[in-house]
Amino acid sequence: MPESPLSPKAARQTPAASSLLSHTDNSAAERVANGDSCRGVCLAMMAPRQIQHLLSPNQLQALIHHKQQALLLQQLPAQQLVLQQLLQLQQQQQQQQQQLFRVQRPVLSSSTLPPVGFSPAELQQIWKELTNGLTEDKTTIKSSYDSSTNDTRSTQVRGRQADVQPSPSPRRTECADRAASHVLYSHGVCNWPGCETACDNLNQFIRHIGSEHTLDDRSTAQCRVQMQVVQQLELQLCKEQQRLRAMTAHLHLPSPEAQSLSAAAGQQLPDMTDMAADPRAPQLGAVASDLTSLSPSDGAQVSPLQSLGPVSSPSQCCEEETPTHTGCAGAMRRRQHPLVYSLSSENEYELYKNSDIRPPFTYATLIRQAIMEAPDMQLTLNEIYNWFTRTFAYFRRNAATWKNAVRHNLSLHKCFVRVENVKGAVWTVDEVEFQRRRSQKITGSPSLIKNVTSNLALGAALTASLQTALADTSLPGFTKESVSRNSRSQTQESSGHNHQNISLRVQQCLFLKDETMNLDEPERQMATAKPVTLQHGMTGNDQEHLLDLK
DNA sequence: ATGCGGATAAACATGG
């Protein structure tokens, strides 16, 4: 009998607790608040919706309160430093963002995108024709936001935008472009994420960026990743500012934040408050919404406010965390949405490694990730256990419960294949089966299909994948490694996969693309697993994206 | 109201 502090009955009588609290005597807030000092920062590194899903408003308040107290006396100088660094980062990120979105806006705004098969230049031209003038676009976006939030402030802000912020003049835009170009070019190297191409001078760099970083799926994905980075930094900045305010208020000190801010204001491009009034802000909002909705994690559940993403001012992002007393149970359930796939960044790894927070992934997903991270993509049960405890602080307790769940999942899901070897047995992942399960999930969710397909209308971003999927009658890369199978052999099924109907493969392909849009560089680096190889009709970038499936 | 997927609990089997 697995020992459990709470009886099953007791745990189930409190639905909210059944997921997060069922194995502890303490409240989640206490557990979080009693954690080590990095937890606040770890939480701050998360996207708002992640935090919202993980912690109830009360828990968040407890956390904030605790961190304020704990850090009060010992970390003031560090706080100032962190804040200054964050401000600098924010400044850089904003500059990059502005450059990126100026170039990428056509492909990133989803609703009026042309069908697939256009070149980037054609896309830009079509976009110009479709969205000549931004007014309608903005109005549409803001209207939907206003109606969903019933927020009269939005209307006021919109009015301000129209009145106060004229469109930038061409000359000003040109200057901004050059300034932004400098952001992406320093020390003779292109600073585009993951590029680092050496350019002797600015002209060469401009030629380089014009030819290499164009409106394609890779740039779009990178832009999206950058968006997430910015989101996280903003959230962290917000929290650090909040903490610092509390600290200085408590100590009756002149606010160093104010000093930092005033100092930074001299150099900074429009700050977040100004961005809200910037006429481009709604576009960024649309971009953010679009990009956020691309996330396979829970894109379908992003609230309008959350969808604003980077456009949200720090105050807005803090408001998201103010207690609204939404049900924790619902949040917990969403947190464990089956379409949440995997750890997506080093920050997340650090978060779950150090914080006693339940990871928002299913057991199956976690097991798969554990196996995929293994050098030979196979693990014994005990090694899987070890990965769980090593990777997640949450799984360092109540071993009997989650180990049972792990075993249960290994046995239950066909995507996990037990392979006998000399020393015993190891577990591997049948990637085809895993993807098939995913496809089934999304097939059964019309809203998700709509969400994904509308984003897939990104067109150029997916043209290659779609065409590949449609052109091939099979996916040659989707073959399993030859492993000896146990009695629960999947051989028949796997051969069947090579002849699955086109729609399924299209969906798989879309899914792969959708997922890779959510990958960032650290994740790629961490991804040792290359379970799928797609070879035909793809660009190098396409292959890279699809290969990095995890 | 219903079905589904995921989490959890638990019984049972097997082998070292």
Next chain:
DNA sequence: GCCATGTTTATCCGCA
């Protein structure tokens, strides 16, 4: 007998 491992069934819960 104990423990680790693996399988299976049952139940609960949230969601669509």
